[in-house]
Amino acid sequence: MLFGFIALLVFMIYDVSxxxxxxxxxxxGLFAAILLFYRHRLFAIGLTEGQDILVEIEKNTE
Known part of the structure; x- marks a missing residue:
């Protein structure tokens, strides 16, 4: 994710120059970088919520 952001910034600077x-x-470029960042954050939040749900299901089945 960070590598993609850095590559996007380098491409933006090269293109503008x-x-x-x-x-x-x-x-x-900035809009695309913001979208990539928030998509990554939302995906990470979704994973942690999914993990919490799985833990609750395991507790209830025992």
Missing amino acids: SRSDDIATIFI
């Missing part, structure tokens, strides 16, 4: 008039690239 090659075409300095295109500011939209910065916003698109």
